[in-house]
Amino acid sequence: MFALRIAALVAATLATGLIAGVFYAYAISVMPALGRADDRTIIDVMQKINVVIINPWFLIGFVGTLVFGIAAAALHLGADHRATLIWIGIALALNVIAFAVTGALNVPLNDQLASAGDVAALADPAAVRADFESAWIRWNIVRAVLHTLALLVLCGALFTAGAQHGRAAASSGPSVSSRPSVSSVSGAGTPFADVRPAVATERSY
Numbered sequence: 001m002f003a004l005r006i007a008a009l010v011a012a013t014l015a016t017g018l019i020a021g022v023f024y025a026y027a028i029s030v031m032p033a034l035g036r037a038d039d040r041t042i043i044d045v046m047q048k049i050n051v052v053i054i055n056p057w058f059l060i061g062f063v064g065t066l067v068f069g070i071a072a073a074a075l076h077l078g079a080d081h082r083a084t085l086i087w088i089g090i091a092l093a094l095n096v097i098a099f100a101v102t103g104a105l106n107v108p109l110n111d112q113l114a115s116a117g118d119v120a121a122l123a124d125p126a127a128v129r130a131d132f133e134s135a136w137i138r139w140n141i142v143r144a145v146l147h148t149l150a151l152l153v154l155c156g157a158l159f160t161a162g163a164q165h166g167r168a169a170a171s172s173g174p175s176v177s178s179r180p181s182v183s184s185v186s187g188a189g190t191p192f193a194d195v196r197p198a199v200a201t202e203r204s205y
């Protein structure tokens with residue numbers, strides 16, 4: 001059971017780390033680079049990114065932040081794992097908030113950009129960019145920070161789970177047996193001389 005609990009916790013940590021990394025990469029490289037491009041370029045590139053990013057590899061990590069987190073929390077229910085469960089609960093709450101930011105704020109902006117249509121036919125690409133860029137960058141930073149905090153908390157959960165398991169193993173280990181006493185070997189209160197064969201005092205010839 002310990003292996004299953006740790007596997008779920010590691011999966012939640014890995015999924016959270018991957019998604020935090022994706023949004024971090026947007027914040028420090030993709031969007032700053034596109035910020036230097038012209039209006040039609042940023043619209044065209046973001047429209048394409050928003051299509052190709054919906055793939056199984058991204059969804060495993062993105063949805064996994066919740067699915068694996070819930071599984072880890074369920075497997076750590078009980079008084080024996082309460083300390084670890086608290087860490088998992090905090091991380092899960094952070095991931096839920098980040099998930100909501102993406103669904104309620106970033107995705108509508110992506111849909112708005114997609115509805116603008118073919119970038120070559122846009123009459124006012126500057127207005128389309130202005131309605132999208134700054135708001136999307138702001139909320140991307142928010143969700144990146146939330147997922148990163150969740151990752152740190154999950155690392156704390158892993159450490160706590162390992163420490164709890166180590167203490168439990170130590171407390172349930174076999175005790176060191178004491179050596180038998182001399183009296184238990186020879187009989188309580190019986191001197192060694194009593195158990196030696198008697199020596200005849202007389203010899204017959």
